[in-house]
Amino acid sequence: MTRMGTLILMGVLGSAVAAAAVESDGAWVERASYGTFHVVVGDNAGNTERLAASEFVRLWKDTTGETINTSMSPTDGVNVWIGRSAVSALLIGQLRLDDLENDGIRIRTFRSGAEGFDTAALVLSGRTERGTLYGVYDFFERYMGVRWLTPKVTHVPKTPPESLAMIDYRYSPPFWYRECTYFSRASCGPEFRRVHKFEDHWPIAFGGHTLYDLLPPEKYFAEHPEWYAEVGGERVAPTEGRVRGPIDPLIAEGKAKVGQLCGSNPEVAEQIAARIIECTERRKDPEFIKVRENQIVFSGASPHPSGKIWSVSQMDWFGNCTCDACAAIDKREGSPMGSLLTMINRIADIVGERYPDIKIHTFAYLYSVPAPKHLKPRDNVLVQLCSIQFNFARPFADPDCAINWVFMENLRKWAKKTDNLIIYDYIVNFSNSLRPHPNLHVIQPNLKTFMENHAKGVYEQSSEGAPTPDIGMHHLRAYLTAKCLWNPDSDSEAIIRDFTDLYYGDAAPYIREYIALMRDTVLEKDAIIAWYSLAEWIDYDLVVAAEAIFQKALAAVADAPEEIRNRVAAAHVPVRFAAIACRPRFERQGEMLVALRPPCLRLEEFIDLVKGFGVKDYPPTLDVPISGLLKEIDDVLPARREEVGLEVLENDRVALWIAPEWRGAVLRWRVKDHDAELLRGYEHYGALPTIWREYTHTPPIGQPIADSFRLIERASNSVVLEAEMDSGLAVQKHYILAPESNELTFTLTLHNGTDEPMVPLVKSVPEFYTQGPVHPEIWTQVGGEWSRQNVPAEPSRLEILDEAEYTALAARFPKAKLTLVSTFTPGEMQPLLWAYRSEDPFNQLNLDVLPNQAPLEPGATRSATVCYYVTKKKPKRIR
Numbered sequence: 001m002t003r004m005g006t007l008i009l010m011g012v013l014g015s016a017v018a019a020a021a022v023e024s025d026g027a028w029v030e031r032a033s034y035g036t037f038h039v040v041v042g043d044n045a046g047n048t049e050r051l052a053a054s055e056f057v058r059l060w061k062d063t064t065g066e067t068i069n070t071s072m073s074p075t076d077g078v079n080v081w082i083g084r085s086a087v088s089a090l091l092i093g094q095l096r097l098d099d100l101e102n103d104g105i106r107i108r109t110f111r112s113g114a115e116g117f118d119t120a121a122l123v124l125s126g127r128t129e130r131g132t133l134y135g136v137y138d139f140f141e142r143y144m145g146v147r148w149l150t151p152k153v154t155h156v157p158k159t160p161p162e163s164l165a166m167i168d169y170r171y172s173p174p175f176w177y178r179e180c181t182y183f184s185r186a187s188c189g190p191e192f193r194r195v196h197k198f199e200d201h202w203p204i205a206f207g208g209h210t211l212y213d214l215l216p217p218e219k220y221f222a223e224h225p226e227w228y229a230e231v232g233g234e235r236v237a238p239t240e241g242r243v244r245g246p247i248d249p250l251i252a253e254g255k256a257k258v259g260q261l262c263g264s265n266p267e268v269a270e271q272i273a274a275r276i277i278e279c280t281e282r283r284k285d286p287e288f289i290k291v292r293e294n295q296i297v298f299s300g301a302s303p304h305p306s307g308k309i310w311s312v313s314q315m316d317w318f319g320n321c322t323c324d325a326c327a328a329i330d331k332r333e334g335s336p337m338g339s340l341l342t343m344i345n346r347i348a349d350i351v352g353e354r355y356p357d358i359k360i361h362t363f364a365y366l367y368s369v370p371a372p373k374h375l376k377p378r379d380n381v382l383v384q385l386c387s388i389q390f391n392f393a394r395p396f397a398d399p400d401c402a403i404n405w406v407f408m409e410n411l412r413k414w415a416k417k418t419d420n421l422i423i424y425d426y427i428v429n430f431s432n433s434l435r436p437h438p439n440l441h442v443i444q445p446n447l448k449t450f451m452e453n454h455a456k457g458v459y460e461q462s463s464e465g466a467p468t469p470d471i472g473m474h475h476l477r478a479y480l481t482a483k484c485l486w487n488p489d490s491d492s493e494a495i496i497r498d499f500t501d502l503y504y505g506d507a508a509p510y511i512r513e514y515i516a517l518m519r520d521t522v523l524e525k526d527a528i529i530a531w532y533s534l535a536e537w538i539d540y541d542l543v544v545a546a547e548a549i550f551q552k553a554l555a556a557v558a559d560a561p562e563e564i565r566n567r568v569a570a571a572h573v574p575v576r577f578a579a580i581a582c583r584p585r586f587e588r589q590g591e592m593l594v595a596l597r598p599p600c601l602r603l604e605e606f607i608d609l610v611k612g613f614g615v616k617d618y619p620p621t622l623d624v625p626i627s628g629l630l631k632e633i634d635d636v637l638p639a640r641r642e643e644v645g646l647e648v649l650e651n652d653r654v655a656l657w658i659a660p661e662w663r664g665a666v667l668r669w670r671v672k673d674h675d676a677e678l679l680r681g682y683e684h685y686g687a688l689p690t691i692w693r694e695y696t697h698t699p700p701i702g703q704p705i706a707d708s709f710r711l712i713e714r715a716s717n718s719v720v721l722e723a724e725m726d727s728g729l730a731v732q733k734h735y736i737l738a739p740e741s742n743e744l745t746f747t748l749t750l751h752n753g754t755d756e757p758m759v760p761l762v763k764s765v766p767e768f769y770t771q772g773p774v775h776p777e778i779w780t781q782v783g784g785e786w787s788r789q790n791v792p793a794e795p796s797r798l799e800i801l802d803e804a805e806y807t808a809l810a811a812r813f814p815k816a817k818l819t820l821v822s823t824f825t826p827g828e829m830q831p832l833l834w835a836y837r838s839e840d841p842f843n844q845l846n847l848d849v850l851p852n853q854a855p856l857e858p859g860a861t862r863s864a865t866v867c868y869y870v871t872k873k874k875p876k877r878i879r
């Protein structure tokens with residue numbers, strides 16, 4: 001019988017039905033019998049089962065108002081049998097408890113007389129005791145309407161359900177390891193972890209970046225440099241002191257050279273295995289633990305108190321070993337994971353011989369993401385694949401997101417290599433937790449993708465601060481993540497609706513409108529949201545639209561209790577943050593470009609506001625929202641109206657608008673003699689990729705290299721701009737118009753002003769307009785001969801050409817009957833990159849200027865010159 005049917009029956013028959021509650025036809029029990037409930041545990045119940053029983057009693061009181069008891073024997077009321085110890089072996093078999101997996105749960109009701117029960121019965125059990133506890137929480141969420149929204153806010157319905165239907169429910173979560181930084185004990189306490197089905201007595205992670213803990217360079221490097229990575233021709237490791245992470249001052253001040261270990265060297269594996277065995281054997285020996293170095297190995301390399309998982313994972317930077325032996329393995333395996341996994345497998349063999357139940361954990365991270373071609377991890381190795389360099393605006397499995405293809409390809413490859421694959425994923429923007437970060441739409445699809453690719457566990461890294469305040473809907477993101485970690489097939493829209501209705505009251509529809517606006521904007525703009533993103537996709541118009549939604553949300557709760565108004569005000573903070581720091585709207589006014597920013601709070605008002613919500617900085621972690629904002633804007637609120645000078649290079653054939661103070665970007669490139677716009681960023685500044693500027697070349701996502709460029713030289717036909725990067729690399733850009741043609745000559749010059757060799761990692765990226773949604777033909781020239789690169793012309797493609805003999809690249813736009821040619825000196829650009837995405841609204845083609853990426857010696861200068869021009873001729877006819 002449906003719930004509605006029960007309610008109607010109640011209305012007609014009144015108390016007569018209540019008296020017969022337990023025997024009611026469709027329902028399992030009626031509300032009148034709630035006071036007769038009684039909890040039964042087995043006499044050999046473990047601590048977790050006893051906790052599950054007391055939690056049932058507590059939550060039953062909260063939801064029904066009835067005080068009930070626990071004992072080891074049933075009563076003549078409704079008995080709630082908790083845990084395997086409470087039910088007979090026969091029933092364990094019938095309920096198929098042993099078929100559950102991980103922390104799987106079983107919830108089943110019985111009528112009186114069924115299966116030997118004298119009275120109505122509810123069985124709550126897992127395969128394990130922990131599963132039993134989670135089954136209790138699941139029961140109260142699923143059937144009694146309880147919602148643990150935040151560590152401080154639990155929703156309990158005002159009245160209990162009029163009846164409970166028959167239940168026959170079983171579920172096994174696909175991941176044995178489910179973790180999320182939001183649920184660290186410091187952030188939320190053990191109870192909130194528990195109700196969201198996170199392990200409540202093990203710490204949050206296995207440890208990571210442990211190579212230097214296991215083989216301390218300050219101890220061994222002097223005598224054994226060959227144990228450490230060879231980087232740029234020399235063995236490197238910091239010996240001045242332990243370097244803890246990539247933002248360690250020792251690295252920033254240039255006092256520490258860092259790398260990894262030499263994976264191919266068997267001695268390295270033997271040393272590390274010996275450390276693990278020694279620590280395992282002597283872990284309870286107080287004298288041994290007193291030694292600081294031993295402590296470091298325990299706390300750094302194996303915080304897992306089970307002692308069964310040891311992390312042997314690369315440091316938090318690049319610098320893998322390139323010695324001849326490592327390079328040979330990596331070449332054979334097609335990945336620097338080759339030499340790393342060689343070492344990990346050796347360690348796993350040595351440790352596994354003595355301790356077969358110990359697992360060796362390692363990261364596939366940054367350079368080691370690509371799976372090796374031939375090597376497989378040993379059965380006692382846990383590989384944790386990390387998603388740090390990918391795009392969190394779109395699900396990993398989105399076929400339209402080329403960046404994420406790389407992750408998917410490697411996920412699939414790793415899934416075939418090991419049954420012990422776990423994932424390390426990122427769900428906040430580490431640049432600033434106050435910034436809008438619309439990723440709610442990718443959390444569930446990504447977890448489902450991990451599940452479908454046989455991952456056995458997931459760590460979702462979020463804010464490190466504790467406790468996390470409710471800015472930017474972190475509570476909603478945490479709640480959604482917990483639900484989807486438990487069940488990756490969850491309906492995330494329904495979860496968001498449920499949470500927002502309960503948490504934001506009458507503002508909920510507007511909160512959802514805001515969530516949809518931000519999501520739709522990143523998708524429409526095809527924005528990339530990196531793990532550390534300054535969110536350039538947020539512009540004036542978006543802030544104004546979001547602000548209008550929040551004004552409606554605030555008005556809707558104007559008469560609501562203060563706590564609801566505060567929640568809406570907290571959710572509003574990221575929009576107010578974006579108003580301060582968003583990309584302006586640009587308008588051309590004569591020789592000026594006018595930048596307009598939306599109205600915002602004064603800086604000190606904003607900081608007071610967020611401090612009022614409990615926001616703090618947590619140095620030395622990346623979680624420094626307040627000082628991070630101040631650094632981003634150089635301590636000064638950006639003007640709401642700003643005029644940016646334009647350098648306009650123009651003759652009869654070409655017009656070029658350059659904005660030196662705005663990252664030196666070229667905003668317009670008009671070729672008058674063919675009536676063609678090659679760059680049209682002046683129309684919709686930055687909203688679509690149609691400008692030309694420079695990025696760091698850290699694949700696959702680059703950052704702008706400088707906020708502004710200085711004007712060094714100006715003549716009627718030329719402009720020279722210069723900027724210096726934080727790395728100490730000076731970058732000069734020289735644009736020259738030819739007098740008698742539409743040629744533009746561009747030279748990018750890089751100068752290493754430091755006293756260390758430097759890989760330049762800079763590229764100049766013109767995002768040409770494809771003259772409509774038409775796929776361009778891409779042609780290359782070698783030795784005077786042209787050949788077509790893309791047959792057929794797909795809607796999008798990216799190629800990196802390594803050989804040095806190319807002399808020209810050309811793109812033919814068939815509809816416009818125009819060819820854009822770029823010529824250059826062979827070898828100056830190495831590699832050569834072309835890419836396009838021609839469908840609406842992108843219409844984008846890149847013919848990048850990528851100077852040779854070999855290391856640049858101190859004091860050395862390198863340049864690459866490209867000459868671009870437009871002609872009606874087809875490439876084959878160009879000489």
Ligand SMILES: [Zn+2]
Nearest residue numbers: 262321323326
């Ligand atoms: Zn090596």
